[in-house]
Amino acid sequence: MENHTFNSPILQLEGLKVPEDSVQLVFFLFLFSYIIFMIMNLGILTIIFIEKNLHQPMYVLFCNLTISDIIGSTHILPRLLSDILLPPAERLIGYYECVVQAFITHMFGTTSHTVLMVMAFDRYVAICHPLHYSTIMTRKIIVQLIVFSWGAPFVLIVILIGLTVRLNRCRTLITNPFCDNASLFKLSCESVVINNIYGLAFTVLLYVASIGCIVLTYGKITAVCLSTKNKSLNNKAVKTCSTHLVVYLIMSLSGVAIVILHRFPQYSDYRKLSAILFVIVPGSLNPIIYGLQSREIRTFLYRLCLHKKSCKTKLLMKPKKK
Numbered sequence: 001m002e003n004h005t006f007n008s009p010i011l012q013l014e015g016l017k018v019p020e021d022s023v024q025l026v027f028f029l030f031l032f033s034y035i036i037f038m039i040m041n042l043g044i045l046t047i048i049f050i051e052k053n054l055h056q057p058m059y060v061l062f063c064n065l066t067i068s069d070i071i072g073s074t075h076i077l078p079r080l081l082s083d084i085l086l087p088p089a090e091r092l093i094g095y096y097e098c099v100v101q102a103f104i105t106h107m108f109g110t111t112s113h114t115v116l117m118v119m120a121f122d123r124y125v126a127i128c129h130p131l132h133y134s135t136i137m138t139r140k141i142i143v144q145l146i147v148f149s150w151g152a153p154f155v156l157i158v159i160l161i162g163l164t165v166r167l168n169r170c171r172t173l174i175t176n177p178f179c180d181n182a183s184l185f186k187l188s189c190e191s192v193v194i195n196n197i198y199g200l201a202f203t204v205l206l207y208v209a210s211i212g213c214i215v216l217t218y219g220k221i222t223a224v225c226l227s228t229k230n231k232s233l234n235n236k237a238v239k240t241c242s243t244h245l246v247v248y249l250i251m252s253l254s255g256v257a258i259v260i261l262h263r264f265p266q267y268s269d270y271r272k273l274s275a276i277l278f279v280i281v282p283g284s285l286n287p288i289i290y291g292l293q294s295r296e297i298r299t300f301l302y303r304l305c306l307h308k309k310s311c312k313t314k315l316l317m318k319p320k321k322k
Helices: 020-050 057-074 077-084 095-128 130-136 139-165 181-185 193-228 231-261 265-293 295-317
Strands: 010-013 092-094
Touching (some): 010 095, 020 057, 020 265, 020 295, 057 077, 057 095, 057 265, 077 265, 092 095, 095 130, 095 139, 095 181, 095 231, 095 265, 139 181, 139 193, 193 231, 231 265
Antiparallel strands (some): 010 092
């Protein structure tokens, strides 16, 4: 039952509808996914930090995508894990805590797009202007790209959440596993036309900008590869761009599924599952995809394995003291 008191400071999360006999299985499945997720993402950050050969613009920009993934998963999954073990009536959250969670949710989703946009620009410069790469991708430009990646989403989302916070609330049930903007403004009995218009404009702007950036940069990369017919350049372009494109498609399709399913309440269970997969799947695949594609990361891991093997061999060959 929904509590119809106005502007209640406490909200109830509907969460996932898990059968009682499957609660422990689902809990450990999500817990295992979160642990693996964190190991892979923190591992790739550590490798990039300690390996000097990876201190390049492409990997510095990729670190921002990894940090965004870590923030996105950490603010959702631990809370989700605790809620799974609770009865639905006890899955409570403070209103302002919910607002913060909604802000971080949208910040995570939006920065995933903007970071991939600046990474596409980096690949364009590297492939289309290789001789001028170091003069174009200076430290100042990289800082500006990083500020854009986080600053533009911050401003847009502050407006998005601000339009929702102004509304009075007559409901307390969040029909989602975690808080997001759509779930928050659905608590209001006031007109939410402005919220819907801005939310739609925000989504269209984000996808038009990101898709336009991908199409423009990849179009120019393709044109350069076709005109030069340089086999080495073409192989480099296919390897780096296919990786980037796969990551972008996985993230975009996951995000579009959530936006569409929000318009169909009868498919709420599918929307909840899509929302959780959006947090787990792209962030889990990013380190794998980029790790397998990157020759520098593969070389580092190969050297690390050889070093461990060498240390183990020396330890076994060391004569025992009598």
